[in-house]
Amino acid sequence: MSSLELLPTTCKAGVVVEYGANFKLEVQDVPVPEPGPGQLLIRLNATGVCYSDIHYMLEDLTLPRMSEHGVRSPGHEGAGVVVKIGEQVKNWKIGDRAGIKPTWDTCMSCELCWGRLECHCPEAIPTGLKVPGTYQQYIVSPARYTSRIPDGVDDFSAGPIMCSGSTMYRSLVDSELRPGDWATFLGAGGGVGHMGVQLAKAMGLRVLGIDTGKAKRELCMQLGCDAFIDFVDTDIVKETMRISGGRGVDGVFVTATSKSAYAVAPKLLSVGGRVMCVGMPATGTAFAGDDPMFLILRNIKVIGTLTGTMKDTNDALAFAARGLLKPAYEVFGIDRLPEAVELLRAGQVSGRCVIDFNA
Ligand SMILES: NC(=O)c1ccc[n+]([C@@H]2O[C@H](COP(=O)([O-])OP(=O)(O)OC[C@H]3O[C@@H](n4cnc5c(N)ncnc54)[C@H](O)[C@@H]3O)[C@@H](O)[C@H]2O)c1
Numbered sequence: 456m457s458s459l460e461l462l463p464t465t466c467k468a469g470v471v472v473e474y475g476a477n478f479k480l481e482v483q484d485v486p487v488p489e490p491g492p493g494q495l496l497i498r499l500n501a502t503g504v505c506y507s508d509i510h511y512m513l514e515d516l517t518l519p520r521m522s523e524h525g526v527r528s529p530g531h532e533g534a535g536v537v538v539k540i541g542e543q544v545k546n547w548k549i550g551d552r553a554g555i556k557p558t559w560d561t562c563m564s565c566e567l568c569w570g571r572l573e574c575h576c577p578e579a580i581p582t583g584l585k586v587p588g589t590y591q592q593y594i595v596s597p598a599r600y601t602s603r604i605p606d607g608v609d610d611f612s613a614g615p616i617m618c619s620g621s622t623m624y625r626s627l628v629d630s631e632l633r634p635g636d637w638a639t640f641l642g643a644g645g646g647v648g649h650m651g652v653q654l655a656k657a658m659g660l661r662v663l664g665i666d667t668g669k670a671k672r673e674l675c676m677q678l679g680c681d682a683f684i685d686f687v688d689t690d691i692v693k694e695t696m697r698i699s700g701g702r703g704v705d706g707v708f709v710t711a712t713s714k715s716a717y718a719v720a721p722k723l724l725s726v727g728g729r730v731m732c733v734g735m736p737a738t739g740t741a742f743a744g745d746d747p748m749f750l751i752l753r754n755i756k757v758i759g760t761l762t763g764t765m766k767d768t769n770d771a772l773a774f775a776a777r778g779l780l781k782p783a784y785e786v787f788g789i790d791r792l793p794e795a796v797e798l799l800r801a802g803q804v805s806g807r808c809v810i811d812f813n814a
Pocket residue numbers: 504505506507508510618619622640641642643644645646647648665666667671686710711712713715716732733734735736760761762763799802804806
């Protein structure tokens with residue numbers, strides 16, 4: 456085991472003191488963990504605040520629960536530096552830049568792990584759900600599944616790319632849309648959606664952003680959307696048809712949490728179009744496109760995306776290193792983490808809130 460600096464014994468962390476509908480998050484001092492064999496200890500400089508963290512604290516998804524696993528810190532968009540190296544670790548050194556993803560580790564030896572589906576591995580461990588997440592400044596991570604952050608991508612950008620950026624990269628690849636096709640993002644001004652907008656433009660797609668409010672409209676247009684619709688005061692089916700010349704769009708990426716977004720998504724599509732499911736709706740949401748006759752008559756495909764793999768994350772970071780993906784973020788000091796979470800829960804964040812652990 457080796458470490459460069461004298462490490463503290465405690466660090467700051469966002470800690471859940473009450474789970475569920477009235478969840479409560481506090482910033483507390485917690486012990487700095489020790490890296491076991493094969494693990495790195497990473498000191499995070501930044502973590503993004505993703506809506507999935509809110510789902511985990513609300514415990515409103517059909518997923519394992521944080522409380523069942525005794526996990527008190529969510530978070531899965533971390534960026535920092537290696538400060539200590541466990542036994543048996545090769546190819547990493549102290550001072551290397553390192554990122555933490557929504558999947559903390561996988562078995563790496565099953566068919567899913569071999570075939571770009573490792574996030575679905577039965578042994579996959581979700582970060583911030585079954586193990587402590589990136590709301591904690593010092594975090595251990597399996598060296599084999601830790602992402603490297605390339606030069607030219609700062610930690611405030613790299614953090615959100617670990618989840619939001621890599622998920623949208625993967626979803627766009629799986630959509631098989633081609634340059635010139637229309638891609639629509641329901642939730643285009645949010646943390647995940649605004650990454651999709653940029654990646655879609657970089658891939659040569661035409662982009663229709665759908666969200667609400669002046670700030671999100673401005674962000675979408677600044678990021679290169681060809682058109683924007685405010686879903687609150689517009690008939691979005693009619694308007695989408697008008698913008699796409701009456702045929703509908705080729706792909707709809709649902710990056711919102713709301714039931715209404717899933718309800719409308721298939722209706723925006725052209726014949727042969729596809730709904731890309733990314734936003735995680737609370738347990739019990741019905742998917743309006745599940746009328747088989749609607750899907751049959753319009754040759755609609757429905758595809759789900761569960762975060763990006765190790766390779767997807769690497770590829771998304773490469774877009775950022777080339778200047779094609781620049782997360783729009785507002786920085787909050789660690790003491791203001793609960794405030795950032797509340798703003799996101801209230802739908803008041805354009806782009807991402809990123810936490811600065813050094814502020
Ligand atoms: N599948 C995955 O791997 C994955 C990865 C990351 C996040 N997520 C999920 O994606 C969702 C979004 O996360 P986020 O962090 O970007 O949240 P966010 O709040 O930053 O973004 C959601 C956006 O959707 C907009 N919106 C709400 N209702 C809408 C509607 N009916 N039509 C259009 N826009 C609407 C909101 O105004 C907001 O801008 C969450 O459910 C999260 O859990 C899934």
